[in-house]
Amino acid sequence: MQLTAVGLNHQTAPLSIREKLAFTADGLPNAVSALVDGQNVQEAVILSTCNRTEVYGVGDAENIIKWLADYHKLNIEEIRPYLYTLDSNDAVRHAFRVACGLDSMVLGEPQILGQIKDAVRVAQEQHTIDTWLNALFQKTFSVAKEVRTGTAVGENSVSMAAASVKMAEQIFPSIADLNVLFIGAGEMIELVATYFAAKNPRLIGVANRTLPRAQELCEKLGVNAEPHLLSELPDILYEYDVIVSSTASQLPIVGKGMVERALKQRQNMPVFMLDLAVPRDIEAEVSQLNDAYLYSVDDIANIVQSGQQARKKAALEAETMVEQKVSEFAEWQRSRQSVPLIRALRDEGERARRYVLENAMKQLAKGAPPEEVLERLSVQLTNKLLHSPTRTLNKAGAKSSELVEAVAQIYALEQPKQNK
Incomplete structure (x- = not known):
């Protein structure tokens, strides 16, 4: 999974270039659908305003850039100098800053948040948004609300x-x-x-x-x-x-x-x-x-820009809040990365449970005493669950201190002190 943002704005491109990459409101649904249907990315949201065109996706940035050029019938090298590509935390940070009005021509202007919400709504209607972008933008909306209510970054702005x-x-x-x-x-x-x-x-x-x-x-x-x-x-x-x-x-x-x-x-x-x-x-x-x-x-x-200086002071506080929220989202991403491993671990435990349970049921059907069956079941289940970690530790020996520490942490074990 790779969160990516590709785009251009009033800071990186003149109007003559921005208008070439703009998407109309009527054409946006077909565009975002075509981007995902063409397997350029797994998920996508397209934000297009008078000051910026940005594609937020889950996938490779180069695929998005090529699609942008092809969709607008432009030479890729004609637009590349004006584009920025952001991955992972940089893409998250950018989304947060844009929604808070920290990247706008009018510092702190509120209109951009509504435009982002419209872009997300279109993506949802076209089913081009799933786990990762949905989480990103829900967090984005939350961050924008906190920044706007907790700082003065939007005060005295001239629309x-x-x-x-x-x-x-x-x-x-x-x-x-x-x-x-x-x-x-x-x-x-x-x-x-x-x-x-x-x-x-x-x-x-x-x-x-x-x-x-x-x-x-x-x-x-x-x-x-x-x-x-x-x-x-x-x-x-x-x-x-x-x-x-x-x-x-x-x-x-x-x-x-x-x-x-x-x-x-x-x-x-x-x-x-x-x-x-x-x-x-x-x-x-x-x-x-x-x-x-x-x-x-x-x-x-x-x-x-009038009143910009007054808002810049508040913007510093807003930037600090954004950085904190980026760290929180990064932590959430890391936790999500371990979900498949956790699921596989639980599946393996479930297979072991069913195996020893089936054996126990067979023994009971043959008339074996329940006490003996339960004893055998507990031994078999313990051996099955501990077989892989025990074998891995034996193979590694004392060479892998990181593995030893990891196993000790997972099973909440106290490591024996080494004899001097």
């Missing part, structure tokens, strides 16, 4: 949603005077939209693949909001001063040409565009246009 508003306010003096368009209606967009809605913008638009979901989000926001289909974007884009996008599309939804036409209709009034999607929803070339201020998820980094 990406709050940072989105701050970025817009750097370009426009008042959100209340703006029309804001959200492309997509998923969890991230809902979080960001809630922050913008609190600023009472003049108008909010929600464009989504399905109209009912867009309508539902508009109703939740409780402000002047109107739903749209994605197909309406070319006709309505010019109406909005702020555009925030986060969908699960594998291809850009907003192209350079579309934005160019919108800017002409706006008579070159500036537009703030924030692309939180991985892969990106808005073509990178849009940033070349005058009056189009395009930012990606990586550009938020400087803003979300």
